[in-house]
Each structure stands twice: as C-alpha cells, then as structure tokens.
Amino acid sequence: MRPNMKADPRSWLLAWFAGHAKIDQDNIKPDTNYIERGLLDSFAFIALISDVEQEFRIRFSDGDFRKTDFLTISGLASIIERKMK
Amino acid sequence: MNPHDASREMVLAIKSVFERNRSRVFIVDTLGRREFTYGELEDLSLRAAGMLRELGLRKGDRISIIMPNCIEYIVIYFACMHTGVIPVPVNQRLHTDEMKYIISNAEAKCLFISSRFEEAARQLRSLGLGIVTIIPGSEAESPKAGDWLRAVSAHAPLPDGPLGIVEDGDTIIIVFTSGTTNRPKGVQIRYKEIIGNGKMFAGLLQLESRHRFFAYLDLAYLGGFYNLMLIPFIAEGSIVLQETFSPRVAISFWDMAIKHGINAIWLVPSIASILLSIDRSKVGSEYSREHVEKVLIGTAPLPEQLKKSFEERYHVELYENYGLSETFFISTNHPGIGEPRGVGKVVPGCSVRILDDAGHERGACETGEIVVRSSYLMKGYYKMDEKGAFTRDGWFRTGDMGYLDRDGYLFVTDRKKDLIIRGGINISPKEIEDVIARHPGISAVAVVGMPDRHAGEQVVAVVNGGAGLDKEELLKHCKSHLAPFKIPESIFSSDELPRSVTGKINKKELRRLLLEGALPELPARSKEDETEHES
Structure with a gap:
C-alpha cells in the first residue's frame, strides 16, 4: 500500500512502512536496518523500491542497492533526495 | 546383486556417489566461507551420526530441525541417512504454536535448533523432548564458542559405515505441507521414491557433475532438501549454499553467481520476478549468456510474460516443471522434448x-x-x-x-483445492480463517489469495464483524498465532459474505468483488477514537 500523500522522502517512507500490515510497527525507527531486523521480506522490499521509484520519479542504480545507507529509512531518504536534485 | 542389495538399490546409489567423488567439492559454503568435498561431508555426517546414536536415537526415531540454511543442516540430513533416523524439518519462520504442532504431531524425540532461536527453544521445552542447541560455525563468535561442527569433527564416526542400515522402503524425511485442512500434514517420503525420481529427473534435464547450483531455497522445504541438495548430489554436481532467498540475496545474486561459477539456477516465479525488477546492470545478463546452462522453474504458476521477459533478458531457456510434495515431479520440460510448452511432458514412471x-x-x-x-508417490501422511x-x-x-x-x-x-501460493510457499486459507474466527469480534471470515505482482498471490482476508472491530487489533491477534508470511496483507470488511446455495462462502465471487474494489478496507482505529476510549 502506498501512502496517499506528497511529502518529503523521510516522512513518505515512514508512512509507507506504517502502512504495511505485516511490519512490526514498534521496530520502525529511521536508523533501523530494515533488512537485518527482518522487517521486510523480499516481496515487501521489491514493492518498496518500485513504490519509491514511482512516487519520486527516480530510478535506482545497481550501486544504490549496495550502499548500506539504502537499508535504513534515513539513509534511503538521503539517497532519494540526492537523486531528485 | 544379492537379495539384500535389491532392497537397497537407491540407498546404494547415494553411497556410490560418495565413493566416486571423494575429492570433489560438493558444497561451497558462502556463510561459513569454506568448501566441503563429498569425502568431507561423508566423514562429518558419519561423525554426526555417531552423535545421534550416542543421544539414544535409533532407526525410525524422528528428530525435528529448526535452523536457517547452513552446512550443519546438511550434515544432520546425511547423518540421519546413516542412522535411519527420520528428520522432520520445521520452517524457522513459523509461529511457536505452529512449531509445537509439527513437533508433537511427528512425535519427535529430539530437536536440533539453532542458537539464533533461543526464545523459541525456551518455549518448546514444554514439549519434553531432548533439545540440542547448535551454534553454526558461521555464527560462532570464536572457535571456542561452541561451534557444533568442531564438536562433530572430534566425535567418533558411526561404526555401521555410510548408509549401512537403511533400505529403499525406509522413510528418508517427513515434510509438513499446508493442504486444504486447517493443519499441515506430514508427508512421509521414502528413499525408493525420492532417489528414483531424482535420478530420472537429473537424467531428463541432463544435469551433470559440471553443474553448480545456487542453493538459496529453504532447506526446511523440499525445494531446499530435494531440488537443491539431493538432486545436485545425485547429479554429482555441486551447490553454493546461501541463506534463504532474501533482499540481501536478491541484491548480490549475480555477484555470487560470478564469484562461484554458478551455472545452474533453480527458480520459483516470484524470485524470477524479483531478479528482473532489481537487476539494473548488464552484468547478470552477460554472465548468464556465457555461463548459465540450466534454469529450472516450478512450485507456482509461471505467467507467460514473466517467462518471456526472463528468457530474453538472460538469454536462457526456462524449463518449467510441475509436482507436489506427495508426488515429486509429475511433468517437466527438458531438452529431449523439443520446444518447451506448459509444464512439460509427464515423466517416465508417472501417468x-x-x-x-x-x-x-x-x-x-x-x-x-x-x-x-x-511409482514415486509418497508412503502416506504421517498418522493422518x-x-x-x-x-x-x-x-x-x-x-x-x-x-x-x-x-x-x-x-x-x-x-480446485482451496490454497494460496505466496512466493512458492503453500498456505492454507482454512488455517488463517480458523485463527481469525477465534477473535471475539468476528462473525464470519473468508481468506483468499489475490494476484500480487511479485509474490504471485497475497493473503487477503474479508471479515464480517461488529462495528467496533478494528484492523490493528485483528492484525495483532493474527500475529500472536500465525507465522509472518501467513498474516493477511490486507483485510476488507463485508456486511454479508457471498454464499452458494448450500451456504458455503463463494470465494470465486469474493475474489471478483475484491478485484472490482467493491469491498471497503477494515478501518484502523483512529487516534481520536483511542483518546475517547481512554478517557
């Protein structure tokens, strides 16, 4: 489910995580590694990538996926902001 | 062949694979960063078999295993073959109530559990069975921290020798699978059928010793145990052992393939879809064109467009197959039948x-x-x-x-059966419906699989309940009884669930209503409501 709002990447991402029924809401923190903590399975991860790309009209590169920043809400928000410039 | 050998034809086939390939690598363990030859695996598994014997385990006894993919898992599987002990793998992601059901139902005498699941182990102690905690070598903080494989290496091997006491008619594994009932059923699988089916399948697909497979399917399922451990073993090939498919595996998929020379890939449609979506460079496509020889796919329906896109991008031919836990492979496409079509032709030995x-x-x-x-059918369901x-x-x-x-x-x-296949994993809607129906606010519930762009299907619940029912509370209830992958992705509400003339919920009609967007989502309780309620 994509949050129905235009917002800054960080707020949008927080809303995206909050909108996912399966995610343990108590563990959603901006600096939590959402992969290490098992918050997203591979289907949710790919949905996140696809929803972000659609929302912010950007396209991640192979290199983006490899950045450790990509795996936290704060880090991902920074990557999105850089790509939007 | 003496009469004893006749009842051990398939068992001896496993033994001869060990004998022919002692110095060849079978497992590249990317988690523990080691390689294991066939000879090393035989030696370690014989020593682990000695440990099982010392624990008092005998032929026909059942043990449960709760571990992530790791070399220790494979060593235990082969140790069971040497002793005739029957492994009952349990998916690490299940809720402890679900684990308890499987372990009790299988009447397991002992549980081998990873140190990673300390809390589950604590809760499972009430079952009163022996518990062996395993610290995988890849997770031990130092060699002295209790690395299980080190202890195995120092143990005396089983005196009976490799596969000395099992026969083709013995059970090699019991796999619990979700059916249309509310509880999983234990499918009893014998050496005769699984090795026979594997030999036939490897022959049809021309799988050989040069083939190196990427083993990232969960060893707790037949996808990991049979497709990506036993079949490569029967083909005398090798495997690159990885954690169960995850975002991390998806991101590094082609890097790993290149690094370890993987040339045979076993996919499920959802993984094919994820790989296509996440792949943003030409590296995978170029590697695949030059080096990947076999790509097999099954366990869930494969959309035609996905097949075409994957084949075009990676310059490979996808060989789609079809089978169930109870039957193994029923049909497959393979090089011997010309152009692949559907799920292929029915395999020899099967009608x-x-x-x-x-x-x-x-x-x-x-x-x-x-x-x-x-001729490859299961022995039957365990005590069912x-x-x-x-x-x-x-x-x-x-x-x-x-x-x-x-x-x-x-x-x-x-x-025809009421089943959801999410990412290649079978989920029983009835099991989820029974959990939701136990919530006091629910008067009727139906759970269906709805199309999902990557998982194939997602779990959707439609409920009929009182005005005060809220989504968060219902999800909390589901989370306290179900494994995460069974929790509904969406919950809708309906004043009246569509029913057939016999009063049974009409799921076909329900899916139509959901696709048309005719049902509202169950609301989450608003913050204002909470405040009012609290005051």
Whole structure:
C-alpha cells in the first residue's frame, strides 16, 4: 500500500512502512536496518523500491542497492533526495 | 546383486556417489566461507551420526530441525541417512504454536535448533523432548564458542559405515505441507521414491557433475532438501549454499553467481520476478549468456510474460516443471522434448489423467482435475488418514485443474483445492480463517489469495464483524498465532459474505468483488477514537 500523500522522502517512507500490515510497527525507527531486523521480506522490499521509484520519479542504480545507507529509512531518504536534485 | 542389495538399490546409489567423488567439492559454503568435498561431508555426517546414536536415537526415531540454511543442516540430513533416523524439518519462520504442532504431531524425540532461536527453544521445552542447541560455525563468535561442527569433527564416526542400515522402503524425511485442512500434514517420503525420481529427473534435464547450483531455497522445504541438495548430489554436481532467498540475496545474486561459477539456477516465479525488477546492470545478463546452462522453474504458476521477459533478458531457456510434495515431479520440460510448452511432458514412471466432476476421463485439450498414478508417490501422511486424497480406483488427486494437449504436454490452468501460493510457499486459507474466527469480534471470515505482482498471490482476508472491530487489533491477534508470511496483507470488511446455495462462502465471487474494489478496507482505529476510549 502506498501512502496517499506528497511529502518529503523521510516522512513518505515512514508512512509507507506504517502502512504495511505485516511490519512490526514498534521496530520502525529511521536508523533501523530494515533488512537485518527482518522487517521486510523480499516481496515487501521489491514493492518498496518500485513504490519509491514511482512516487519520486527516480530510478535506482545497481550501486544504490549496495550502499548500506539504502537499508535504513534515513539513509534511503538521503539517497532519494540526492537523486531528485 | 544379492537379495539384500535389491532392497537397497537407491540407498546404494547415494553411497556410490560418495565413493566416486571423494575429492570433489560438493558444497561451497558462502556463510561459513569454506568448501566441503563429498569425502568431507561423508566423514562429518558419519561423525554426526555417531552423535545421534550416542543421544539414544535409533532407526525410525524422528528428530525435528529448526535452523536457517547452513552446512550443519546438511550434515544432520546425511547423518540421519546413516542412522535411519527420520528428520522432520520445521520452517524457522513459523509461529511457536505452529512449531509445537509439527513437533508433537511427528512425535519427535529430539530437536536440533539453532542458537539464533533461543526464545523459541525456551518455549518448546514444554514439549519434553531432548533439545540440542547448535551454534553454526558461521555464527560462532570464536572457535571456542561452541561451534557444533568442531564438536562433530572430534566425535567418533558411526561404526555401521555410510548408509549401512537403511533400505529403499525406509522413510528418508517427513515434510509438513499446508493442504486444504486447517493443519499441515506430514508427508512421509521414502528413499525408493525420492532417489528414483531424482535420478530420472537429473537424467531428463541432463544435469551433470559440471553443474553448480545456487542453493538459496529453504532447506526446511523440499525445494531446499530435494531440488537443491539431493538432486545436485545425485547429479554429482555441486551447490553454493546461501541463506534463504532474501533482499540481501536478491541484491548480490549475480555477484555470487560470478564469484562461484554458478551455472545452474533453480527458480520459483516470484524470485524470477524479483531478479528482473532489481537487476539494473548488464552484468547478470552477460554472465548468464556465457555461463548459465540450466534454469529450472516450478512450485507456482509461471505467467507467460514473466517467462518471456526472463528468457530474453538472460538469454536462457526456462524449463518449467510441475509436482507436489506427495508426488515429486509429475511433468517437466527438458531438452529431449523439443520446444518447451506448459509444464512439460509427464515423466517416465508417472501417468496422468484428467477427470471431470463426475470422475469421467476427459479428452485431449479438455480441462478437468489432474490425477496421478506414479511409482514415486509418497508412503502416506504421517498418522493422518488419506481420505479424499485418492480417487476410488487409486489415482492421487492433485487438486489442480489442467489439460493434456494433443502432443501430451500438460498445462495447469487453475486450482480446485482451496490454497494460496505466496512466493512458492503453500498456505492454507482454512488455517488463517480458523485463527481469525477465534477473535471475539468476528462473525464470519473468508481468506483468499489475490494476484500480487511479485509474490504471485497475497493473503487477503474479508471479515464480517461488529462495528467496533478494528484492523490493528485483528492484525495483532493474527500475529500472536500465525507465522509472518501467513498474516493477511490486507483485510476488507463485508456486511454479508457471498454464499452458494448450500451456504458455503463463494470465494470465486469474493475474489471478483475484491478485484472490482467493491469491498471497503477494515478501518484502523483512529487516534481520536483511542483518546475517547481512554478517557
């Protein structure tokens, strides 16, 4: 489910995580590694990538996926902001 | 061949694979960063078998295993083969209530559990069985921290030698699988059928010793145990052992393939879809064009467009196959039958008929239920009757709908049984419905699989309940009884669930209503409501 709002990447991402029924809401923190903590399975991860790309009209590169920043809400928000410039 | 050997033909086939390949690498363990030859695996598993014997475990006893993919898992599987002990793998992601059900139902005498699941181990102690905590070598903080494989290496091997006391008619594994009932059923699998099916399958697909597979399917399922451990073993090939498919594996998929020289890939459609979506460079496509020889795919329906896109991008041919835990491979596409079509041709040793609702056989290209007679059929469900699993004249009902075309290719078109396949994993809607129905606010519930762009299907619940019912509370209830992958992705509400004339919920109609967007989502309790309630 994509949050129905235009917002800054960080707020949008927080809303995206909050909108996912399966995610343990108590563990959603901006600096939590959402992969290490098992918050997203591979289907949710790919949905996140696809929803972000659609929302912010950007396209991640192979290199983006490899950045450790990509795996936290704060880090991902920074990557999105850089790509939007 | 002496009479004793005749009852051990398949068992001796495993033994001879060890004998022929002692110095060749079988496992590249990317988690523990080590390689294991066939000889090393045989030695370690014989020593682990000695440990099982010392624990008092004997042929026919059952043990449960709760571990992530790791070399220790494979060592235990082979140790069971040497001792005749029957492994009952339990998916690490299940809720502890679900784990308890499987372990109790299998009457396991001992549980081998990873130190990673300390809390689950604590809760499972109430079952009163022996518990062996395993610290995988890849997770031990230092060699002295209790690395289980080190202890195994120092143990005396089983004196009976490799596979010394098992016969083809013995059970090699019991796999619990979600059916249409509310509880999983234990499928008992014997050496005779699984090794026979594996040898036949490896022959048809021309899998050979040069083939190196990427083993990222969960070892707790047949996808990991059979497709990506036993079949590569039977083919005398090798495997690159990885954690179960995850975002991390998806991101590094082609890097790993290149680094370890992987040339054989076993996919499920959802993984193919994820790989296509996440791949943003030409590296994978170029590597695949030059080096990947076999790509096999099954466990869930494969959309035609996904097949075409994957084949075009990676310059490979996808060999789609079809089978169930109870039957192994029923059909497959393979190099010997020309152009791949549907789920391929019915394999040797197996016969397929298509039946209408009255049980009459249908003609070519006519759709009906797929029923099977096979020399590879399971021994039966463990301590559970098989009522309804067979036709009156003994054909196994797959619960899938399909047809055979005029050239004998099998096509699977629909599902007769009430089942959700999410990312290749079978989920019983009835199991989820029973949990939701236990919530006091619910008067009726139906759970269905709805199309999902990557997972194939997602779990959707439709409930009829009181005005105060809220989504968060219902999800909390689900989370306290179900594994995460079974929790509904969405919950909708309906004042009246559509029913057939017999009063049964009409899920076909329900899916139509959901696709049309005719049902509202169950609301989450607003913050204002909470405040009012609290005051």
